[in-house]
Amino acid sequence: MSMREIALSDLDDIARGAAVLGTGGGGDPHIGRLLASASLREHGPVSLTPLDEVPPDAAVLPVAMMGAPTVMVEKLPSIEQIGLAARTLADYLGRELTHIACAEAGGVNSLIPVAAAAQLGLPLIDGDGMGRAFPEIQMVLPTLYGVRATPMAIADEKGNRGVLDTVDNHWAERLARSATIDMGCSAMISSFAMTGEQARDSLVPGTLTLCAELGRLVRTAQAEHRDPVDAVVERLGGRRLFTGKVVDVSRRTVSGFARGDARLVGMDGDSGSELVLRFQNEHLVAERDGTVLASVPDLICALDRESGEAITTEAMRFGQRVAIIAAPADPRWHSPEGLELAGPRYFGYDIDPVGVRQ
């Protein structure tokens, strides 16, 4: 069942579920919830449009936060900034917007669009551009359908804004990344303006409903003393890769990204083994005792072993007891074009993708 509206009372579940799909990135769910709840309190609930009900001639603008999650937890976006990028782009396009969309799923990036839709008084599409989170702008399914990242708008909390119009989506990433770094390593963007028809073809349907459902599953499993990790794994059709304790996290903010790796020693059935997670904002590769267990484009998520709450890469700390799970990505990510855009080789790992459904 699709949700038809997002109200204040839905935000906790959505944030919790979105953080799972964020695969370590996509922003801190607590910040996403704060921003969305401020906007919903002021403007009321946001109407949610199922992807297959979006009119083909709709004017759709995805919005997102871009930057290093390590910075976003310290430099909060401003409420004003959230609508500014979308408004700037709509002005530049000279077009009347009809729908807001999510570029990716994640603790912040599933909820920023809720805040933007509330501020702009527009419906939000129940879907997103990835079905997960990825670190770079061009890494969205619409790229595979020829939707251009630009013209895109970028705005910071000081009021600086810009519009980029580039020859391809990789140039959009490059120029926007530098602007984001100048703006303090986090900025609001609006990108991949598209028609309703393009949205229906290229977005992943039902993401916000799925986030709410995942959040609810975790919450009820906690309340009923069942294992919330199992509930998530089952719902996503994924599998549990490892259970262990975080013993080391190396993390640096490089070129506007949070890059690094986390080392875990096994517990429960995994004692005696070691798992390494490699990330660039999002988890990219999980390696157990030197063997890759899972890799992009499939989802690799770190969940608290007890509560099932997703742990973002920037929140990962020594001593945490976590369950590492993997879940299948939208099948389009496994196409040759999808892998070229966001497969392990793009990120510098000389391996074939290791998926959940091998």
Add this chain to the structure above:
Amino acid sequence: MSMREIALSDLDDIARGAAVLGTGGGGDPHIGRLLASASLREHGPVSLTPLDEVPPDAAVLPVAMMGAPTVMVEKLPSIEQIGLAARTLADYLGRELTHIACAEAGGVNSLIPVAAAAQLGLPLIDGDGMGRAFPEIQMVLPTLYGVRATPMAIADEKGNRGVLDTVDNHWAERLARSATIDMGCSAMISSFAMTGEQARDSLVPGTLTLCAELGRLVRTAQAEHRDPVDAVVERLGGRRLFTGKVVDVSRRTVSGFARGDARLVGMDGDSGSELVLRFQNEHLVAERDGTVLASVPDLICALDRESGEAITTEAMRFGQRVAIIAAPADPRWHSPEGLELAGPRYFGYDIDPVGVRQ
């Protein structure tokens, strides 16, 4: 006497004179001449409007090349790129342009606007924003009059373009500099859109006429076997600081600028002495045996000792015999606000400005 038109036959003199006012920066006059002559050949002469004849309600757009001159000599701007920045900005502003202007004087930056005016079929204003060249965007007299650098447009030779709209002119410099670096360390910009009234208040009048006159003086002095350096010094009301041989040039492309210094050993009346020139695209400080002889905001120019041709910082080489001259800047640069914008302390030299008219 003001010129009323720029024809193909004027370009040599303008380029030669503009390179003098470029104080080492502002781009290679040979490249400026190439670009302008291609445009004039296609579109015919450009009409030149004296500053005091610009209608108060004119819509004026300055255009310039931004970046490291060391790169510009290798990565030539494309002809298409020249009009693109101005057209992008005019579209963004939703305004019909009436005049093109020069942001600064220099071998490229006095001639790019000639090419842009020819391409766009618009008159060019006989004036510029500095009366010389400076390395950063906000360093124009219009900044002192409250004219905003943004909205500004930036374009590269690949077809990438962007519009920036920032909270102040320093932010414009910062974001545009990063974009310029990504674009390969040189880009075309259009910035400081202004009314005719603002142009009349804030620009330096007669710069293109002065460039042509300086170029003519050098050329005729060469032909008549008089000293072209003396002719330039006299016309600018400046003085000769030093004559010597270049013995060392240290130059690096840093943060999108060509920074460095040149060391000269004295010749003629200066033998036994040493002069150091410190530059960031443009010459900033001239120091003789540890004593500062001249500094920004006044003009410091390196001229070939024999031919009087200006030598840009990126063309300075071991063994060249050069005359170093200084000339007074527009008096507004010596105001407290002018010095704050482009005095020696802004560039990191803890000295009071040393001017020609001390």
